[in-house]
């Protein structure tokens with residue numbers, strides 16, 4: 617099987633800090649991959665590198681068989697690579713629906729929208745786009761608050777809305793940076809359920825978090841980062857039993 621994403625010997629230094637060091641991992645089609653590690657381990661930097669927000673010092677990123685190293689974020693979105701940010705990036709004074717619509721129309725996408733935009737009349741196209749957005753909102757559990765201003769939502773809903781904006785671009789790979797951070801147990805479960813649904817729609821997902829339980833129940837495989845380098849990769853079961861992981865990471869938590 618050819619990996620959807622192949623990260624090879626990726627490295628990034630900030631001054632004296634080697635934020636990411638010789639990082640290697642793959643994401644298979646249909647996979648939910650977790651990236652875990654303590655604060656400062658390099659998780660966000662890895663996502664920034666893959667999503668084109670920053671350029672690597674060295675290494676290679678291959679997506680769907682093509683070298684995309686150093687490619688601009690908007691071009692990556694067009695190819696189907698989207699990400700969310702650790703802090704929510706929503707328009708607080710716009711409605712939930714307007715926020716999701718922005719996600720769909722400020723990005724370029726494959727299939728989905730463009731197919732009917734090219735063939736149907738403009739009015740019909742707008743109606744169908746509206747229907748697709750309503751469907752996405754329902755899917756996210758946001759229908760009832762679709763016309764509310766984003767700032768009026770509880771934090772958990774704002775995080776889900778952040779997911780919705782990214783998903784409106786119809787990605788093939790969605791990278792979620794701490795999607796459950798700051799959420800209650802129930803809210804985190806809802807986020808996990810949304811991630812599983814995305815995944816069932818044939819979207820591969822990278823989930824970054826520092827909560828081993830959240831990652832373990834959600835992900836097929838986990839990459840453990842430690843000081844910017846890969847410490848271990850495997851199934852949640854393997855990784856949580858790995859003595860190196862227990863010593864370096866779990867050991868510091870308990």
Ligand SMILES: Nc1ncnc2c1ncn2[C@@H]1O[C@H](COP(=O)(O)OP(=O)(O)O)[C@@H](O)[C@H]1O
Nearest residue numbers: 630633635653654655656657658659660661662
């Ligand atoms: N833009 C930046 N400038 C300088 N240092 C940075 C920058 N981004 C990240 N770092 C440093 O790189 C290391 C990894 O950070 P980060 O990737 O944010 O870790 P994580 O997301 O795992 O908490 C940290 O030491 C952090 O301070």
Ligand SMILES: [Mg+2]
Nearest residue numbers: 659660661702
């Ligand atoms: Mg981070």
